[in-house]
Amino acid sequence: MPSVIRIAQVCGECVACGSCVKVCPFKAITIYKGLWAEVSKSGCRGCGKCVRECPAGVIRLLEVKAL
C-alpha cells in the first residue's frame, strides 16, 4: 500500500514576507527573487509550521502518495 506524505505548497497570492522561512525547522523554504516563497520538495517534512505561520494564509499541505 503506497504511503502518503505531506508537502507544503505555496499558492499564487504569496506576498513573500518571509515568515515561513523563519519558522521552517528544516530550512526547506526560500524566497524566490522577492516574489514568492518556494518549498523544497526534498527538504519539506510536512510539519505544517509554515501553514500556521503564514499571515496571508496561502500555504497548504498537500497529501501525495509516495511510491
Place this chain on the structure above:
Amino acid sequence: MKKPWYDYMWVFLLIYLTLGLFNILFAWLGILCFITPLLIAMLGGDKAYCNKYCGRGQLLRLLGGRLKLSRNKTPPRFLRARWFRYSFLAFFMAMFLLMIYITYLVFAGAGLKQLVTLLWIFKLPWHWANPWPASPWVAQFAFGLYSVMLTSTVLGLATMLAFKPRSWCVYCPMGTMTQGICQLKHGKDAANERKSQADCRTAEGVGKREPTDDILRIDG
C-alpha cells in the same frame, strides 16, 4: 543558536517611537525605513528588508507569536488580493504626498502645525520644545513622518491582534512596492515561473479539499 544582529531591529523601532515622543526631529530617522527596502529591492532584486531587517515585522511576531497576543486567525482573502494591496499602497502614497505638500507650504511661509495625525483622522496635539534651532519645515516633515510610522504601527498591532502576528506584512505598502519592484526587475523570468504556481482558489491537479481546509489530497 546565536541570533544574528538583524534579529534585534525591533528594538530600534521601539527606540524610534520613544525618541519621537521627546523630540519630534528624531522622526527623520524613519526615512531609513522607506529608503532602505527600496534600495535593497532595486539593487539586490529581493525583499531582504522584509524578510530579515524589518523591525515592525519582528515586533509583531514577538508580540503576536511569543507573547501570544494574536488570535492566529487567517485574515480575510481580500487583504492579500492584488487590488486591495495596490489600492492601499496608492492611498498611502497619496497621504505621503499630501504630507510633502504640507511641508512645502510651511517652507513657503505657512504656520507650523504641531500635531501628530493617527490613522489619518485623529489629530493628537503635540508641543514641540524646539531645543535645537530647526526650521519649521524640518519639524513639519518630522511630524508627518512620525504620524505615518505611528499609524502603520497601530494598524499592524490591530491586525496582529485580530488575525495572525504578521498580518500587516500582507498589505504593508513597502512590501507591496518592493514586491512590485522585484516583479518589474525579474520580468519574464517571474512570469514563466509564475505559471507553475498553484492557484489559491483551486486545488492543484485533481483533488478534493479537506474539511480542515489546510490539507489538499491529491489522487494519482
